[in-house]
Amino acid sequence: MSERSPFGLPDRGPSVASGGMVASSHPAVSLLGARVLADGGNAVDAALAMAALSWLALPGQCGVGGDAFALLRRPDGSVAAFGGSGFGPDGGEPAFYRDRGLAAVPLEGALAVATPGAVAALAALHADSASRGLPELWAPAIAAAEDGLPCTRKTRADIVERRDALARDPGTAEVLLPGGRVPAVGEPIVQRDLGASLRRLADHPADLYSGALAERSVDALVDAGAPFSGYEWMAGGRSVPEAALTCDYRGTTVHLTPPPTPGWMVAQQAGLCDGVLSGLPWLSAEAVHRMASAARIAFADRFAGCGDGSDHWRGLLAPSALEAARARLDAGDVPAGLPSPVPAGGDTTSMVAVDAQGRAVSLIHSLAFTFGARITVPGTGIVLNNRLGRGAYLIDGHPNEVRPRRRPLHTLNAWLVTGASGGLLHAGNTPGGDGQVQWNAQLLSHLLDHGHDPATAVAAPRFTVHPGSDADVLGRPPELRVESRLGADRIEALRACGHDVAVQAPWDAGGSAQVVSVADGALLGASDPRQDGVALGV
Structure with missing residues (x-):
């Protein structure tokens, strides 16, 4: 053990580069970001491509139905923040939950869901500083969804731990428990419905908030007993620097x-x-x-x-x-x-991208707990978050008490x-x-x-x-x-x-x-x- 490593640290130094650098929690995600930089893209391009691929590579940690936050340093030295988190349902007054005998907002199912903000935040980041279109940047993620991406040890462990909850929802079960079994490490996880949704969102990100995907999402939640109106869904899709x-x-x-x-x-x-x-x-x-x-x-x-x-x-x-x-x-x-x-048991993933012009992105996104609310919007492949259940309190008068048009506190x-x-x-x-x-x-x-x-x-x-x-x-x-x-x-x-x-x-x-x-x-x-x-x- 070297003197540089007094606490049993790995005896290796950092990666070194001059033209740009990326870091993430999955090798394929980092490789894609590095390729975007090598092909002339900037740090925003790299981060956007990485974020989309991580929806496939780390499905327990993040997704289209989750939330995201990012910081961007521009070449002129200015720094902007991009936030993507939404509201609970307009009918979600404290009495709604207490009348159902609940002592807290549920952590699973339709009542746990807040409007997903990740796509809105990424779209705002793209509009600010990207040099390439989302269809190009998200093409690798779409291909991974349609062709399948190998199941990692972490994803398999996540599925094993939450198998019963995932099996209760037809959409999550179809993808994550094919044929009723847990995928083997290295077995491709195919998500064709999600690939189709990503194609639609790459062309029109607002579709998740005011288009066909929004309608499907709200209808599914209402059918499952959540008091969404649709208007809070649209409001949750706004993100600006x-x-x-x-x-x-x-x-x-x-x-x-x-x-x-x-x-x-x-x-x-x-x-x-x-x-x-x-x-x-x-x-x-x-x-x-x-x-x-x-x-x-x-x-x-x-x-x-x-x-x-x-x-x-x-x-x-x-x-x-x-x-x-x-x-x-x-x-x-x-x-x-x-x-x-x-x-x-919360789960999240994050990434960093820096280019040769001094542009830098620090981005983090999540479904809240692993696989979020563990429910999928039918026919879309979109797993929804449980941010409302994780973040909002059912405590009388607290500033973080669950209320319509109040975002739950975040981690x-x-x-x-x-x-x-x-x-x-x-x-x-x-x-x-x-x-x-x-x-x-x-x-x-x-x-x-x-x-x-x-x-x-x-x-x-x-x-x-x-x-x-x-x-x-x-x-x-x-x-x-x-x-x-x-x-x-x-x-x-x-x-x-x-x-x-x-x-x-x-x-x-x-x-x-x-x-x-x-x-x-x-x-x-x-x-x-x-x-x-x-x-x-x-």
């Missing part, structure tokens, strides 16, 4: 996705750790304690007052609020747990880092439910406080405060989950600091981080060894 949220960290500018994403939580953690972590040994018990405590404050603040349309988060980022919270941490206060929700977020002159320094993201805001803060510290390369940053031992703030389980006691590679001495020191530490296997924290950095005129990239991804340059 907006300003990214920014914060300063270590003399750089960190750009983050704005609400309904929890990008502000990364900014809050940065504000509570800036100037502290750089003076501590990398991943020392004291440093982990500081970051874990900052994460607990962020989750408590989120649960206390955040929801769609609420400006509660803005006050939390005010200098006076950050100073008060820093004083708590400096005094050794370990924030207590709270009766907030706990992540439970997805992405980030970019630029220097004093506006030049790109880093682009990254990770899936992982409520782990995302914590692991993204950790990645930023690895890169900015300690100057590590992307390969070291994505493979570093990971730690996670539980519970987070998903809506599915309440009242779990707080714990700090750490990968065993952190080391026995550090783990015992964290217990002495007051943390209830749960030790995970060396690489079992979860997530699949992607990072591309700029250094000395070259692009350096890495994909998390916890999944099957790869970073490729051209």
Whole structure:
């Protein structure tokens, strides 16, 4: 083990390129992005092609029926955010669920679904900066749907774990359980209906919101008992570029996705750790304690007052609020747990693309839980998300209480880092439910406080405060989950600091981080060894 790898990190450096680079959680997705760049496409072209292929390559993690968020750095140095998440049904007042004897919005089936926003966000990103048409960029995904893409070990494991739920829906069963059996690893998964839908959407993305695909989707949900009107479906299809949220960290500018994403939580953690972590040994018990405590404050603040349309988060980022919270941490206060929700099996995937002109895209998309609501719109191949069930609360008066035209809170977020002159320094993201805001803060510290390369940053031992703030389980006691590679001495020191530490296997924290950095005129990239991804340059 080299001195560069004190925590059992893979003894390899990042991928290096000068003409462009991509990173994702699936080799075929990364290969397609690299080919788009090599053929003269830009980073937006690459990201759009990668996103569509990942709908086929990682069907449990993302899909047409899901949501998506992206950050774009343009060659002129400006940064824009693109959001794609929708609403629950117009008839989905709290009383609708309580009258049916429900204590929470269901996590599965038609009542769990929010309007899918991914296609709207990708269409807006395309309109902003793509150099090629969607029919060309999505042609590889369409071919993969029609011809079949080999089933991976991860997809097979996802199907096995959720077999009973998938079998209850004819559409998901037809594709994911052909002939009533689980596909073998390497067996092509054919999705001809989805291929036809992708052809239609490549020509007319709005069809998902106001055309034939919209009509089919709403009719299917209404038939299954969800009180959709169709108007909220159209409203969920609107996505326009907006300003990214920014914060300063270590003399750089960190750009983050704005609400309904929890990008502000990364900014809050940065504000509570800036100037502290750089003076501590990398991943020392004291440093982990500081970051874990900052994460607990962020989750408590989120649960206390955040929801769609609420400006509660803005006050939390005010200098006076950050100073008060820093004083708590400096005094050794370990924030207590709270009766907030706990992540439970969420699944997502993400990607990064950077081109030679300095254009960069950090994109993340999801169905919420694995295979979302586990239902397919008949005849379309489109699996729908369960974002409403995962994200919205059934808590009287809460800003995140389920309401018509109120987007549920999100776990997805992405980030970019630029220097004093506006030049790109880093682009990254990770899936992982409520782990995302914590692991993204950790990645930023690895890169900015300690100057590590992307390969070291994505493979570093990971730690996670539980519970987070998903809506599915309440009242779990707080714990700090750490990968065993952190080391026995550090783990015992964290217990002495007051943390209830749960030790995970060396690489079992979860997530699949992607990072591309700029250094000395070259692009350096890495994909998390916890999944099957790869970073490729051209």
